[in-house]
Amino acid sequence: MLENSNYHQVNREQLVDMLRHYCHVKDEYSHALLLYRVGDFYETFFQDAITVARELELYLTSKHGGKEIGKVPMAGVPHHALERYANQLLKKGYAVAICDQTEEAAIAERERRMVRREVTRVFTPGTLLEEALLPARENNFLCALILNNEHWGLAHGDVSTGEFRLTQAQGIDMLTQELLRIQPAEIILPVETPDLVGLLRPGESAGKIPAGLPIQFTYTLQPYRLFQGTNARQTLLETYGLKSLEGLGCDGLPLAVQAAGGLLGYLANNQGHYQTGLQLPHTYFVSEYMRLDQQTRRNLELTQTVREGAFHGSLLWAIDRTMTGMGARLLRRWLLQPLLEIQAISARLDTVAELVNRGGLRQRVREHIKQIYDLERLLGRVQAGTANARDLLALAASLFAIGRLAQVLDNVKSKYLQNLQIVPSELEALAERIRQLLVEAPPVTLTEGGVIRPGVDGELDRLKQTLTEDQNWIAQLEITEKIRTGIATLKVGFNKTFGYYISITRAKSEQAPADYIRKQTLTNEERYITPELKEREIRILTLQTEINQREYELFLQLRQAVSLQQNLIRPLAQKVAAVDVLAGFAEVAVMYNYQCPEIMAGRELHIKQGRHPVVEQLLPAGCFVPNDTHLGMGIDLMILTGPNASGKSCYLRQVGLIQMLAQIGSFVPLLQAKISICDRIFTRVGAVDDLATGQSTFMVEMCETANILHHATDRSLVLLDEIGRGTATFDGLAIAWSVAEYLAFYLKCRGIFATHYHELNELANTLKNVANYQVVVQELADQIVFLHQVQPGGADRSYGIEAGRLAGLPPVVINRAREIMHRIEQHSQITLGLQNYGVDLGNTQGELPLFAPNVPE
Ligand SMILES: Nc1ncnc2c1ncn2[C@@H]1O[C@H](COP(=O)(O)OP(=O)(O)OP(=O)(O)O)[C@@H](O)[C@H]1O
16 A cells, blocks of 8 residues: 555546645645545545554545555544644644635435535644644744845734744854744745745755754745745735835835735735735844843743743743733744833833722723733634634624723823723714624524624614415414314424425325425335425525525625724724733732832942742742842852752843843832843853754853853853853863953953852952952751851852761762862962962953963972
8 A cells, every 4th residue: 555655656547536636736736735525524645644644643544546556555534633644744744734625515426426625724823824733822923034144134923913024144053043033833934946945844954054043933935926026025015005115115115015025925925815815014133132142042931941842830830910912922023022222111111000009990900901802813814704603793892891991001201001091983983883783692603694683784684584484384384284284293394405394294195284294214114295285395495595695795894894994903903902011010020029119220239138939939928048149340250159949040140130021111029229231131040951953061061161252242241150060170160260250350240150160269369350258058967057148258168078977978088088188278389370360450451361371290
């Protein structure tokens, strides 16, 4: 059977009709798995069957392919379980094309031909609209990317919400970081060679995509013509009915325009009758936001924890109190794109402050927001033509809820709240129209009637009136016929095959009047029709079809009316999302006693009694020990020492997270703060082998450190935890020392350097902008008590041996270690070198001093 797995190689002339058609469709959708409707199943054949059976753990069977051909592989899924199976395939990075029967099988059967089938939908990971396939609180982005040497253009859109953004910049590294921030479900790349067009699942793209791009995403290779300059520009202009691109802010960004054109072109080609509902694109620049590389996003555990990759325990988990999917998605974006402008941050902070100070207002705002559905996704379905009556009712209910929200905002002061004071009257009217038109609890399907209220459409009411009359006539028929025939057991019934009939028991069938036409004989009864009954029946069926059609028409008109207002609904949804996020910030601030930071230009970072936002929520209430931080005014670099598990890493991250929170416009976990804007936060935390790229722990550490030293500025915040641990002690110390020196002396960035090399405390003697801090512990006779307090001064020794003792190393090992330690300290060249290292760096201008090569005689 496996010899027939390649559909390209079978002789199509010899195939049975259906499989020939399958191959024909497959030619067009070769990049996707083709699920082909046959009766109650979606079947796959040839290689697709083998793949689907393997991926979904289905039974691989076979189908007769033709006399000369024999069996071909086949695997299928029941039609009602399509979404579930398609979802599994999509998660594994496949595209799935659905080829449906587009007419009643009975019609084709009657005409003795094959039932008509065509592809009605292509699911690709980045073009999903189906609610069941999408995570509610995260975006599902489709990216399009074009490279021109070092320059690149990037467009990303979410067809389920309508968001669409463009940018252009330089440098593959920056592009990679941007992709890692967006976490696209699918990336479209142009290729010149037509036979390469297709889909590369995660991990399959190595060597097939430009070097340096991350390979963990799904890439869809598409013909270059979609991206070609004039084509792309034309696609953009036509899609949005524009004359020029000037208003979009991307006119001078040819690569961004090409990427956007490529993305729209791909959607147009792939979405069958579904339309793209992407809103007008918004142009942004990476430089508008604080730059965070993937390493820092990961180390600060912004959206997931390092160890388990879990949401629980991440910063997002700690601060997300949003109540709508729109708010949750916006918060994620804000978190990964902290702001750089004081004014913009202050606008958010002012709103949070107002909602913190006015508790009643905050509660009312949140109450109303809770009643608002995911307007962005509802609108996405409206645009795609998949929204049903329930969706429109949810949309109307949301618009009403926004109206009520507007009313509680009548005397607010902050910008974000004022933005929601007025709901456009067109939208109020639209919500009213939806409510008046649709019944309260409509069915999911749209073509079987029962959707539109009585009294809203004269035509529909007239049809329904006639239908009722006919139905009443039939209901009466039983009574009148009983009287006419004198048969008390006479009944009027209905079945799908014969329609309405008059039923008389066999015993009484003799008494049937002459105008009764016998239709069916059963064991105990005879069934009849009369010409008039048949006529009424035809009328009823026709009326029912007309009513359903009219209802559907009215619904489509209503959906169209909603669609026409998308330019009013979308911005309103975004305003609601922003208030949802900010009201969530206020809620967190009140719950955990966060304070408003004073945001400043310059380099100052003053934190009084700062706390780690996540650890404090994970520890029992009141257990977290707050600590101060002062950087940027005299002291730029803190050398932080302290025993294992004393809290160094926690403190380091806490400072980074407070800085982050301030720049996304949230209150911060501390007593008082002055926080200056950072251009970037860099982190080097812990050591994890990067097995994926085959780098050792130490090499990963060095690469990350090199990246920091190349890119940090005096406006950056650098958080380093344990540099130089993965090599020999002396190498490690030497590297740690020179890195710290470079940061403080050359770069003058603000930073914290946590280390077990207490020798680094010597640096503070030579560099004025370096200060020593330690996390203090209390040493009792047989144990160390962790106080988690950060205090000025350096630890004069490390506590590694102590930690070993607490962990249960045998006493003989511990004692021997102490002895060795003592001897090393006495004879160490490092100690001697540091002791003799006497250049006053504080007075040195612009030159980095050299170590005195002070080897003892
Ligand atoms: N300020 C604090 N208040 C209360 N508990 C804290 C505080 N800081 C840290 N802890 C607790 O101490 C534990 C150890 O902290 P952390 O991992 O930061 O230590 P460390 O000094 O970096 O250790 P190592 O040097 O072994 O990496 C944390 O998991 C946390 O539960």
